[in-house]
Amino acid sequence: MSGSDFLQLRAGEAPAKGLTAWLTEGLRAAITAGRLAPGARLPATRLLAGELGVSRGVVVQAYQRLVDEGLAGARTGSGTVVTGRGTALGSRPAGDRRRTLDELRLPVSAPDGVDLDLSPGVPDLSAFPRAVWLRAERAVLDRITAADLGYGDPGGTPRLRAALVAWLTRTRGVRSEADDVVVTAGVAQGLALVAHVLKARGVTTVAVEDPGSRGAADQMAFWGMAQVGVPVDADGMRIGDLVATGVGAAVLTPAHQFPTGVVLAPDRRRELLAWAAGGNLVIEDDYDAEHRYDRAPVAALQGSMPERVAYLGSVSKSLAPAMRMGWLIAPRPMQAELLATKHASDLGNPALPQLVLAELLASGDYERHLRAVRARQRARRDALLAGLREHLPGSRVAGVAAGLHLLVLLPGTADDVEVAGRVAAAGVLVQPLTWHRRRTGPPGLVIGYAAHPPDRLAEAARRIGSVLSPRRP
Structure with a gap:
């Protein structure tokens, strides 16, 4: 042979x-x-x-x-x-392919034959810095004491909290001290902690962006928080509409709105901060702060009003979701309740991964990893954009300057759920913008590009184009 x-x-x-x-x-x-x-x-x-x-x-x-x-x-x-093992179509459980959709409780199943999952929110898992992580873990194990392995502060290890403050101050303009940080099991746990404290204070309804993150909305709903959608336009959430709701808390993605990709405009930021100063709470989900390509990142809102903003972030998009590591920096009057809730729920996150992440942040290895990942993701974004321009000329694409997904806007009469179904029949899984809406609005396709190399993204664009422009030669 x-x-x-x-x-x-x-x-x-x-x-x-x-x-x-x-x-x-x-x-x-x-x-x-x-x-x-x-x-x-x-x-x-x-x-x-x-x-x-x-x-x-x-x-x-x-x-x-x-x-x-x-x-x-x-x-x-x-x-x-x-080193890896692919999964043959038809050999894996029917529900496994729909993992991302099921987590979001989205209502449509992917048909058989999908071989390119371009769901948003899926990072490049192959980029996890295994060698760097192993080196940092060995360094940590050489230094830790027996006390480091006991029950610690439920807010997180002091080393990681200090390292996060230094990192977030420099890169995101966050204003905090180490004791202000609560290390969480990702943004999901941070939302759960905030929801618990709000409910204990009698706040049972929050405003959310429309369209907005379905995952964040589902988290808040699970913990008993009713939601009011506030429209998003080209300048971000319409703050006048937020004020009109009369609610006292709002969940936003101001630096890179999900899923439209718009940035909250300066005048809207000022309006939002004025609303917060009136005794209201902004819950800022800085979900993909590390991924900026064509412009300088917009500073976190928290730095302008730390006493009224609860700031959330994680390593899910920069390292891997399975790390289950994030952070919550909330206004100080909330912190004792948040820590008590965190302690009651899990006694604190595992110490060793926290110490390893602190080592990566302090050594500069985390930042070097991010630079490499950004270059890789820029190439993937560029491949998808080039493919869409070739196979779907004239299409309007939004949200390309940052993040790990983009939005293809469809003609106003299109049914984006039906279009996404036809694209899935061509072997490409994308999400209709309608899935992330509460009210009716312009249709679109939300397309993630982080998990596939450029050649596969070019192929995905070709297939999308064959569905949306079938008469093109």
Whole structure:
């Protein structure tokens, strides 16, 4: 058997163009089908290139794409080795493919045949800095004492709280001290803690953006908070409409609104701060603060009025959601109640990951990781944009300057749920903007790009274009 038999590809079948994508897809299929199991060594690049009749550079690029996707790794003395395992369509449980949708309680199932999940909110998990994390963890284990492994402060380890204050002050303009920080199991727990304290104070309704984060809304609803939608336009939440609701708390994503991508305009920020100064609470979800490409990031709202803003962030988009690590910086009159609630719920987050993150922040490794990830995500965004311009000319795209998703605006008469269903039938999973609305409004498609390499995003754009512009030659 030759070294390329596992691919079920033949040299005569190679396309005239797109050789790297052709070979990458063959390698992915071999991993998905189990012909290449984790630990299997890929053929030497010269050997495979010779058998397939392609240049060695094509094989090198294909192997690198597998590494970028977390399916393979380069090991000294062993060449390129399979490290991940794809999932064959039809072999996984029917509900597994819908994990992201189920978490958001979205009402539509993905049809069979979807092989490109472009749901927003899914980060590039293959970019997790394994070697850097391991090095930091070893450094932490060399230094920690027995006391560090006991029950600690429910607000988090002092080292991480201090490191977060330094980081957030420098990068987001947050104003706080270490004792103001509560380390949480992600933004979800932060929202739960705030909801609990608000309810205890008699606040049972919050304002939310419309359209807005379905996940955040579901979290607040689960903890018993009724919600009033406030319209979002090109300048962000309409603060006049917020004032008219009469509610005393509002959840916003002011730096990069989800899902439209707009930034809360300066005059709206001033109006919002004036509303907060009247005794109201802003709950600021800074969900993707690290991902800025074409403009300087807008400072966090918290820095302008820390006594009226509860600030939330996490490492879910910068490292991985499975880390379950975030932070909440709330007004000081709320902090004792928040800490008591946190202590009653879990006694505090695991100490070791907190100390490792503190090490990464203090050493500069976290910032170096973010720079690499930003460059990678910019390339992915650019590939999707270029594909949409080619296959969907004239389309209006919003939210491209930051974040991990963009919004394709559809004609006003389009049914975006029906369009998303047709796109899914073409193998690409996106979310209709309607899923994130409370009122009717302009239709659109919310498309995430973080989890796929540029060639797959170009293919996704081609398929989307074939659905929305089927008569294009």
